[in-house]
């Protein structure tokens with residue numbers, strides 16, 4: 001099985017973030033592999049360990065941080081990495097990324113595309129589904145379990161509105177995974193050392209055989225006008241001390257003050 | 262006049278409140294409204310769908326559509342959108358909506374926005390607001406396409422108390438099944454529990470409850486209150502709670518009148534799912550737990566001591 005895995009460099013959401021004049025203050029931010037993509041990487045490596053899969057990872061993004069992320073994936077067990085780096089993509093949206101990924105897919109011969117269900121910076125949850133539509137491939141999103149039946153068939157489960165949905169998937173296909181599918185392994189020191197020596201194929205749009213126009217850089221479907229700091233909810237009162245007294249007081253307040261009971 | 266197609270949320274033969282909320286917002290924007298409903302045995306819902314505020318009801322009602330399947334269901338929505346010549350297609354907040362919306366957007370050549378909390382017309386263009394980066398920021402976005410497909414965040418729009426609607430059903434031809442991603446079965450993990458999305462009170466349990474006995478204790482509080490019973494991801498991962506009960510960024514977004522967080526630290530991914538609640542109560546033994554930063558009433562204490570007393574006190578006032 002030949003697997004293409006997509007990973008995105010995203011801002012570390014655990015760090016504080018500030019908005020000034022409609023823009024995010026970038027000082028002090030750090031960048032990491034998107035959490036859901038770590039699950040996609042782990043899924044691919046488990047398939048490789050059990051079923052002899054080939055694993056190729058692609059990340060579209062600028063700079064050193066992307067290479068660090070690819071090397072982290074190498075240290076986890078990914079075999080090959082591609083970075084797509086082109087200044088024309090700096091304002092790309094999900095449709096543009098999907099068209100670039102379409103090009104990457106078409107250059108190889110992949111049986112399965114594994115992606116995160118959502119990027120932590122956009123929280124869109126769109127790119128994988130759009131890619132599948134563009135490629136005319138079947139797609140299951142929000143996947144929490146994959147079982148290989150044979151070379152061209154998978155049993156897949158996803159979280160739906162009314163429970164766990166079970167599907168039979170025929171390859172090639174696009175699957176986007178939820179964090180619940182597995183616990184990504186931590187790269188070991190030895191793996192990190194080896195990863196340093198592994199090559200990364202770096203391509204721009206021209207080398208990928210396309211142009212900014214062809215992937216839609218000039219015709220965005222939407223534009224972010226401004227970022228706004230959300231209203232922060234203020235903590236109210238904290239009650240410490242004798243549990244019996246405190247619980248009674250809070251219940252009274254819920255009835256008489258908050259009118260919530 | 263702009264035309265807005267709302268995709269109906271139907272559960273066990275009932276039109277959910279989100280459908281009316283979305284239609285109310287569409288009417289408040291002065292739009293012409295239609296609704297599309299997909300499923301099996303839903304033919305009897307026309308009057309309920311009209312009463313929810315729609316003036317046309319597109320129905321894809323066929324046994325082949327009994328179980329959700331993103332591809333074919335999206336085809337039904339696309340069919341309705343084309344017939345209605347919709348400028349916007351709105352989904353309620355749901356896993357099915359998240360799965361269908363990008364498909365519909367590609368097929369209609371529309372823009373796509375998930376998780377929107379506001380929509381307005383500014384100088385003839387559509388603008389939306391949505392949270393991003395785990396709720397750390399809001400984005401104000403201008404739509405540059407003629408059409409927009411959007412998923413509306415739970416609780417974003419209020420239902421109007423009075424809303425006009427007329428019965429005008431249109432039957433859609435069911436699409437072909439997706440044989441390459443074939444739905445076989447849906448294993449329901451929620452049973453007959455109160456739905457989190459509809460609950461007026463939600464009690465959620467976190468890792469502080471430790472084990473099955475702790476979960477049962479917190480659940481008994483939820484039962485006393487006739488509340489929805491939710492959970493953090495930690496408790497889902499540990500196997501104590503089903504996926505359908507996870508509250509947060511990757512689970513359900515809830516905005517009840519009262520949210521009671523028991524043994525929950527308050528990670529940003531959990532807060533993303535409940536910060537819109539009207540009143541928040543937290544029980545946590547760590548006075549520094551981040552959940553206290555959003556709680557209106559924070560009880561610092563051991564949940565195994567506090568919850569039984571809360572139950573007693575609530576019984577007193579609820580008699």
Ligand SMILES: Cc1cc2nc3c(=O)[nH]c(=O)nc-3n(C[C@H](O)[C@H](O)[C@H](O)COP(=O)(O)OP(=O)(O)OC[C@H]3O[C@@H](n4cnc5c(N)ncnc54)[C@H](O)[C@@H]3O)c2cc1C
Nearest residue numbers: 467468469493494495509510511524526530531546547564
């Ligand atoms: C991409 C991504 C998506 C995620 N999505 C979600 C999501 O949708 N929903 C979600 O919930 N999480 C989500 N998470 C996980 C989230 O980051 C936290 O790990 C999780 O919410 C922690 O759950 P918890 O509060 O139950 O556990 P903990 O963080 O371990 O907190 C347990 C709390 O219990 C308290 N406690 C312990 N014993 C007692 C006692 N006897 N009495 C009272 N208090 C006690 C402790 O002080 C502590 O504060 C996501 C994470 C990632 C990376």
Ligand SMILES: Nc1ncnc2c1ncn2[C@@H]1O[C@H](COP(=O)(O)O)[C@@H](O)[C@H]1O
Nearest residue numbers: 006007060115116118119124125126127
């Ligand atoms: N720039 C990118 N490079 C590689 N993969 C990406 C990129 N953007 C999005 N993806 C993939 O698409 C998924 C969903 O992203 P989004 O639609 O932005 O939520 C991510 O989890 C990634 O797997």
